[in-house]
Amino acid sequence: YTLIAMAFLIVVVLLSRKIESSRFGMALIAIKQNEAAAEAAGIDSLRWKLRAIAVSGAIAAMAGSLYAVVILVITPQSVFGMLVSAQALTVAMFGGIGTFWGPIIGAGFLIPIAEILHAELGSILPGIQGVVYGVAIVVLITLAPEGIFWKVRDWMGSARKKAEPETHPAALPLEEIAVEPREFTPAADGSDIVLDVRNMSKNFGGLKAVQDVSFQVRRGMILGIIGPNGAGKTTLFNLLNGFQTPTSGEVFVNGKDMARCKPHVLCRAGVGRTFQIMRPFTRMSVRDNVRTGAYVRAGSEAEAAEVADDALRQVGLSAIADRLAGELTTKELRLMELARALAGKPHTLLLDETLAGLGRDEAAEVVAVIRRLSASGMTVAIIEHTMQAMVQLVDRFLVLDHGQVITEGPPAEVTKNPHVIEAYLGKKWSAHAED
Structure with missing residues (x-):
């Protein structure tokens, strides 16, 4: 026995x-x-x-x-x-x-x-x-x-x-981030539309969190979604990648309506996501965190490991791949979440306040990574409150207030729009925009 x-x-x-x-x-x-x-x-x-x-x-x-x-x-x-x-x-x-x-x-x-x-x-x-x-x-x-x-x-x-010297930089107010301007030219026939949102609405009882929102995101575009707190930005992201079901409306991903699909289904369809509040798997190593995201495409353990290592190289975290995620700094966690999303080989990334909590130099590193991804053909939709960075980073803005679209367009136009200035940017930005 x-x-x-x-x-x-x-x-x-x-x-x-x-x-x-x-x-x-x-x-x-x-x-x-x-x-x-x-x-x-x-x-x-x-x-x-x-x-x-x-x-x-x-x-x-x-x-x-x-x-x-x-x-x-x-x-x-x-x-x-x-x-x-x-x-x-x-x-x-x-x-x-x-x-x-x-x-x-x-x-x-x-x-x-x-x-x-x-x-x-x-x-x-x-x-x-x-x-x-x-x-x-x-x-x-x-x-x-x-x-x-x-x-x-x-x-x-x-x-x-305790035995290691403290090298993490303190968070500083984010000033201007030097990013080379670029030209984005959409296809005239609309063949490059990867995300098409039509008349999207979401009600929570009597609260209309998102109201009749429509927009398109094209391949390689960086779309900035801005607006005051409570405007419905994160709710919109939750609708786009399946965490919430819309009350009405449609979301087409590469021409297929996926408005009521679960998050894991949308991930397999090529929509990656990071979160406003960081969500690491703290008891896993950095490499295993990213490898978890690779399984959606990888057919074997070896392939998943290879994809994870490649994603870590793209964001510059290869040197700390074996550390526990719970030991990382804010910048490292932000980059790790980005790498985890990249490991799923998406065509579209939804980035929710990726620069939040970062110092100037740290934010510049993250912005550089986003620009490199976009240059390689990745489509990016990003929610962010740091306007100095956003104006230089994005190709177009979508501005929300009380769940509705105020306006949409290139940064030069949107930042001078009086409705946007009144609802979000404030009078100080108006003087800055005129300069």
């Missing part, structure tokens, strides 16, 4: 290790850490969750077959009792969530303590095993919410960071 149990243990450990480093494991970790970012990277969370339930059920069935032999008499309490459920969950969580080492660490630490106390004090203190698992839960809640494995790793990371 012991040999059979050990054989099952080895099989499960090897299977868990294989899953952890595979597309399956990457998807599950990504879903756990940030489901919205996982969906935007092309991961079908429902499909992977169902697979996880099936695999977990199979492993639990194997364990149950051995457990029945040990206890000999099967009763509801012995199989489904509170102590049994608490033991299984606490052991896995105590060791570390999201790593195959977690259950091994938890079982190796908690079960011997519980069994020794039960053997020595069980007759005096019935239920002493439950006390052990109860204390473990208290430790989890107060000291190590993700388990001992991650707590120790965080301590090691903190010690390493």
Whole structure:
């Protein structure tokens, strides 16, 4: 019996290790850490969750077959009792969530303590095993919410960071960013339209967040979407890549209506996305974060790794590819999210306030990356409040206010529009524009 149990243990450990480093494991970790970012990277969370339930059920069935032999008499309490459920969950969580080492660490630490106390004090203190698992839960809640494995790793990371000199630049007010002007010439026949939004509206009860918005984005164009806070800019992005369903209207991606498709479907159709509030998978390395985005196109692990490395080179993060995402600076996180979107090989990128929180030099680096991508044929729609950068970066502006389009056009025209100045730019910008 012991040999059979050990054989099952080895099989499960090897299977868990294989899953952890595979597309399956990457998807599950990504879903756990940030489901919205996982969906935007092309991961079908429902499909992977169902697979996880099936695999977990199979492993639990194997364990149950051995457990029945040990206890000999099967009763509801012995199989489904509170102590049994608490033991299984606490052991896995105590060791570390999201790593195959977690259950091994938890079982190796908690079960011997519980069994020794039960053997020595069980007759005096019935239920002493439950006390052990109860204390473990208290430790989890107060000291190590993700388990001992991650707590120790965080301590090691903190010690390493303290030993390294601080080199991160402080955020500075963004001034003018030097970008060479360029000419953008759309195709006369409209054959280069990659994103066509028609009469898009979104209501939340009585609130009209987006009202009858229509615009087109052409291949290689950089479209800047601007407007005051609450104008509906991020809601518009959520409609464009499937996080919200429009009340009415259509979104054509390369001629196909995809207004009601899920985010992972739109990712596969070539629409990449970054977020206003950064959404890294903090417990993954930078390379694994980007590799997660590559799986939507890659047919093998080797191809995914190659695509991820190429995306990291494009944004200049190859040197820190093995660092945990949770240890990165704001600029590095912004570039990593951009690389993760690029790994899906999109034709269109939706960038939501990519320059937010960056210093002048850092923002210049990100702007340079965006320009290089556009020059290679990438279509970009970007939401940003930093007008000094946007005026020099974009080919056209789309201006929103209260969910409606105020105007659309080249930067030189839009920045002098009195309605835009009144609603968003302010009188100081009017004087600047005249100069």
